[in-house]
Amino acid sequence: KQEVTQIPAALSVPEGENLVLNCSFTDSAIYNLQWFRQDPGKGLTSLLLIQSSQREQTSGRLNASLDKSSGRSTLYIAASQPGDSATYLCAPFTGNQFYFGTGTSLTVIP
């Protein structure tokens, strides 16, 4: 069974900082990996989807990388803003389902 770990569990940074969120998974036989954000009491919003053949994917201030062989992905957020405060989850897809990590709770302090 795929086990997904996200470190750190919580992060608090001042506005304007660049930051990196980490995601590791035990089964490297994945088709793709998605990063989501979840705001309190709400559903998830897909941020980026990286195919297993890709190394990086970018959207605005977000950059996600994937090292499938080592079972790792990172989400880089540039010039963080208070509106980035949310829980970030990664989810590798194994062919049958997405497996979700426990998330990193991010607080950006104005």
Added chain:
Amino acid sequence: KAGVTQTPRYLIKTRGQQVTLSCSPISGHRSVSWYQQTPGQGLQFLFEYFSETQRNKGNFPGRFSGRQFSNSRSEMNVSTLELGDSALYLCASSLFQGGDIQYFGAGTRLSVL
């Protein structure tokens, strides 16, 4: 374009009852997946429906079931509710089956007393 709509938003039931949750996907999306989110277990996959057929199923007991209609709307049913079924139930729709970008609804918060 309207997003994924889940009804009801909140639900309170007692042990032993059954419950039905509804999910209307984004127009044109044919895949609907259901997830359970709890503080202890996180987000766990329940099942995926595509073209009215269950395509994949997570590791949940048979009390959890679902179906999809010809207009892609989906319902999830939980019978003989247990206290541990209290959770946020999320549905997500996507254009294609399996591994596509998931668009989530706001969820149904179920409390079992």
